[in-house]
Amino acid sequence: MxxxxxxxxxxxxxxxxxxxxxxxxxxxxxxxxxxxxxxxxxxxxxxxxxxxxxxxxxxxxxxxxxxxxxxxxxxxxxxxxxxxxxxxxxxxxxxxxxxxxxxxxxxxxxxxxxxTLVGLAASWTVAGVALCLLLGMYWHLPAARDGVRRTATAFLIGDLVLWTAVGISTARWGAIDLRTLGADRPDGPLLPVIAGLIVVAALSRSAQIPFHRWLPATLAAPTPVSALLHAGVVNAGGILLVRLAPLVTGELARGLTITAGALTMVYATVIMLVKPDIKGALANSTMAQMGFMILTCGLGLWGATVFHLVAHGFYKATLFLSSGSAIAQRRRAASRPPMPAITARRRALSVAAAVALPAIALYAAVRVIPLTVGDHTAEPALLIFAWATGAAATWGWLARRRSIGAALSAAAVLLPVALAYRALVAAVSGFLAPALPAEAAPAALAWLVTGTACAVLAGLAVLRWMPATVLHRAVYARAISAGHLQMPVLAQPKGVRS
The missing domain is CATH 1.20.120 (Four Helix Bundle (Hemerythrin (Met), subunit A))
Incomplete structure (x- = not known):
């Protein structure tokens, strides 16, 4: 293999x-x-x-x-x-x-x-080189060359700090066997430094702040390359943190991971909501999803991290491979007569239904399959994420079909989906539990950070749905400006016509 x-x-x-x-x-x-x-x-x-x-x-x-x-x-x-x-x-x-x-x-x-730690770092570097080779498929395009330059710069920084951590740890403790790392966790004054370096490497590969500019610059790559990138390569940061969890559980590493993940999740979500192009919106969506993944790593919710990165990988590959169909569908929808404007009362009812229906379905699913709140507290975190996803999907459904029958049909679909999701989370969590680290952040900290992030995202959603105001226009303009990439003037390769 x-x-x-x-x-x-x-x-x-x-x-x-x-x-x-x-x-x-x-x-x-x-x-x-x-x-x-x-x-x-x-x-x-x-x-x-x-x-x-x-x-x-x-x-x-x-x-x-x-x-x-x-x-x-x-x-x-x-x-x-x-x-x-x-x-x-x-x-x-x-x-x-x-x-x-x-x-x-x-x-x-x-x-x-x-x-072994050395083998992991070597595979990490080779994967980065392979991605840069894929991003350079259409080297004659200035946008492609700019994407390779930005990506290679971020990856080079991440690889240098990771190999520095590998060198320090090998010199201090000898060759590290990852299979026994949890039982034989090294200790000493150098451990916080090593943990910080590993976190920086993970942030660079997963396009987290301050390395967040390279991922949106890769859109000139063909769709299969984008699918491999967004469904696989950016997950490497979470994989690195999970596999090296015994080394990155200190306060410095945890604080850095939580801060970068939460900021990136909010920032990328705002940019995603205002992006007019499909691939640009998907790129910022990936960045926000990786922010959630990195946040769960910082909180020690390792089960949630693994479940999320696997689910997001298959989901985002599907979105990129079907982006052409989505564009065609959007064009067909644009040719239809526009729907009448929704009234403020009906909008409020739709928002209330979008918020309440997924919550009710998930509550019923938890009553049928109770939560297993152990060392990782992963299942409650995944339920919060599932509620947010269900609310967005329900709102999209009710925005197209504005009737009580549409709300009832959404409820009829949400309940079996919630039950299936709950059963899947329980099965995967039970399967992974023996292979995951046991240490986690305090439950109070996990709920505080998760609740704050959800509150900020809910405020952004309300701002987006409300009628246009001065605040709405100001946030929109600043988000558009923040998500804009300034393309440098690159020299054209010899023998290639523009």
């Missing part, structure tokens, strides 16, 4: 120029077989005997956490590469995509299975 995708990248780079479509299919097939292998490893890990091996000196092991993350890596890779076979048909750079996607798949698999 690590070697074959890497060999596929080497073969596509050497011989792919003549048979790019065949190599693309082979890359998708390889990722699909890797997904089946991840399923087998999940079954084996559930039995209490995780798979392990040594590849060219790199020790790898697949416990329950690694098996779930491998399902994400190979699942997203197989779907995106299969999509790219048709999307890039006839494109002279199609073989280049197979090279980058296969290399990224191999490095990501190494990132989630490496049993």
């Amino acid at each position: 690590l070697v074959v995708p890497a060999a596929m990248a080497l073969g596509a780079g050497t011989f792919g120029s003549r048979h790019s479509r065949a190599w693309g299919r082979a890359g998708a097939l390889t990722a699909g077989l890797g997904f089946l292998g991840a399923c087998a490893m999940a079954v084996q890990a559930a039995s209490g005997t995780p798979a392990s091996a040594t590849v060219a000196g790199l020790v790898v092991s697949a416990d329950r956490l690694a098996a779930v993350l491998l399902l994400l890596v190979f699942g997203v890779s197989s779907v995106v590469q299969a999509f790219a076979v048709r999307y890039l048909a006839g494109d002279p750079r199609a073989a280049w995509f197979t090279v980058g996607a296969s290399l990224l798949t191999s490095a990501s698999a190494g990132l989630v299975t490496s049993a």
Whole structure:
């Protein structure tokens, strides 16, 4: 599962120029077989005997956490590469995509299975290099070159601080085995410094403040590259923090993680609400979702982190791969007669229904399947996120169908969805519990930060829904300005016409 995708990248780079479509299919097939292998490893890990091996000196092991993350890596890779076979048909750079996607798949698999700190850092760096290669597919476009420059700069900073942490920890404690890190947690005055460096590396890869400018600059990449980036690569920050959780539980690291995650979540949500283009809105949506993921890491809600990054990975890959269909649907909707303006009373009733119906459905689901509030407090955090998502979906439904029947139909759909979601969260949390760190932030802090973030986002939603005012226009204008990227004047490559 690590070697074959890497060999596929080497073969596509050497011989792919003549048979790019065949190599693309082979890359998708390889990722699909890797997904089946991840399923087998999940079954084996559930039995209490995780798979392990040594590849060219790199020790790898697949416990329950690694098996779930491998399902994400190979699942997203197989779907995106299969999509790219048709999307890039006839494109002279199609073989280049197979090279980058296969290399990224191999490095990501190494990132989630490496049993040593050095192996994890090496996989981390290779994954960043593979992404930069993919972002440079259309190097003749100035926007693509600007995206590669911004991404490479952020990744270089993150890689330097991560390798600095690896060097300090190796010099101080020797080679660190991640399989026994929880039981043999190192200690000493250097631990807060190492933890801070690891957090900075995670923030850079997940496009968190102050490294938030590189992700919106990558929109010139083709859709399959964007899907791999937003569904997989940006999750690496959360994966790094989960796998190195015993090293990043100090107050300094926790405060830095909570602050960056909460600020990025609010900032990116505001930008997303005002972005007029689909890919721009999706990019800022990803940034906000990563803010939530990083926030849960800071609060020690490791179960919520893993569940969210896996769910978001498949969800965001679907959104990017279907963005063309969404644009076509929006054009068809624009040609229809506009709906009559909604009255203030009906708007208030719709907002109340959008807020109340998901809450009632989730409450009923919790009554059927009670919460398991343990060391991670993950399930309440995921319920808050599910309520916000359900409220947004219900509001979208009621905005198109303004009737009591529409509200009743929304309630009829929300209840079974809430039950299924609750059952899935309980099953995944129970499966992952033995492989997750036990330490968590105080429950009071978790609820305080989560409640404050929800209150801020609720205020932004109310501001968006209310009629236009001076405050509304001022916030809108500042958000548009904050989300604008100034494109530098880049020199055109030799031999390329503008």
